[in-house]
Amino acid sequence: MEAKKHTYDWPRPAVTVDVALFTAAGAMQSLQLRVLLIRRGEAPFVGHWALPGGFVREAEGLEAAARRELLEETGLGEIRFEQVCAVGTPGRDPRGHTITVLYAGLARGDAAVVARGDASEASWFAVDELPALAFDHEELLRRALAHLRRRLGEAPICDALLPAEFTLGEFQRLVEVLLGREVDRRNFRRKVECLVEKTGRNRREGAHRPAELYRFVPGAFERAERELPF
Amino acid sequence: MEAKKHTYDWPRPAVTVDVALFTAAGAMQSLQLRVLLIRRGEAPFVGHWALPGGFVREAEGLEAAARRELLEETGLGEIRFEQVCAVGTPGRDPRGHTITVLYAGLARGDAAVVARGDASEASWFAVDELPALAFDHEELLRRALAHLRRRLGEAPICDALLPAEFTLGEFQRLVEVLLGREVDRRNFRRKVECLVEKTGRNRREGAHRPAELYRFVPGAFERAERELPF
């Protein structure tokens, strides 16, 4: 390895991006927060489940790399990304010193997934029923989840995770999953009424009264003067 | 450049760490938030002010690299670090594709600074009176500041920025600087009374009543049930 002028002489660490892509899915009362995993088709950890991700290319932005890897391995595009952190613990990758930049991706509803590229299989898993993961991806996933929880009050996370039309029950369930505790239904509805509007349609589902469907009012999160006290 | 098995064939980006080291300093009524800058002794940007930082070495952790660079360039150790983000915008470094991991460091009071290593000079600057900076370090500094502001309520930031003994006036001023607005003195004192205790000493300063000196009660931030509503 040759040292160019103004750069340094040590071997460079590799740089990867990994994406924890989340979605809120499942029938209302059993709505789950799910994360997209791929089964690795290449060594190391062949056959293990892992977060989609891969090496950053020359002159490629970090978020662009995350987008590209996600598209290559799962066919998903048009996703909102939030950077979570960079992790470079020595020894975390058996291939050598590797620094990864972790992104949380937010997908609406269940998106269709195909396995391609380095992935031999791709599928959604409920975040509380995970298989063993490759590398330190369990740790990465914990961090991505913690990031989502912190961001819940400050940003339109739910907007990006729920389908375009949803019931207030689903919205509430999602918030409860992220918060890790239950909230009062009437108080919840009061707090979010400035963010959503009825679509006029409703959803017939199971042996009970149909639920009104709502959508997010565009820009409502930005207009909300304070952060939401969920 | 030779591709090893299981790694990739593209040239690797370089990885650096940069540190925005903050401290709260200055006589009470004019307390400022300051950041440590070094004057670069090497190309590119020789002679420009910049955040301390440098390349991550082989098998070196990210925070360890931040610690090492700070020590090498400024002689400061024993600092608390918080990772802010990773930045890898193409073109941000004229030496080629470079990804930096940004840390915010928190130093107590004015620490003695010496310029060493790649730095020809090192000194504290008030965050609202900055010189032009090398690379994209103005942007990095903005991000580090935003990080501090967000963390203010959730973590013992002030503990790490203030000297071991301080007046409530200083504490309040620091919070005001971070918040970017003034707060009511009596309300402020009520909110922090669970976090601090009198040392018994007081500080005589200028033509007015001496101020009681306080210290942080160890573990008080952790015990605080909710995040502080500054």
Place this chain on the structure above:
DNA sequence: CCAAAAGTGTTGGTTTTACACCCATGG
């Protein structure tokens, strides 16, 4: 004696929480 910062409580408004009943549907 004046200027400057330190110190100290109360009140009114707002926000948050807790809580219970009826409705529409499918089985």
Place this chain on the structure above:
DNA sequence: CCATGGGTGTAAAACCAACACTTTTGG
């Protein structure tokens, strides 16, 4: 007719924001 989740208001408690005067010191 029953089980299931959907939909709705009110009252007490907690919290927050606004506010003014007295104290101690140095010049």
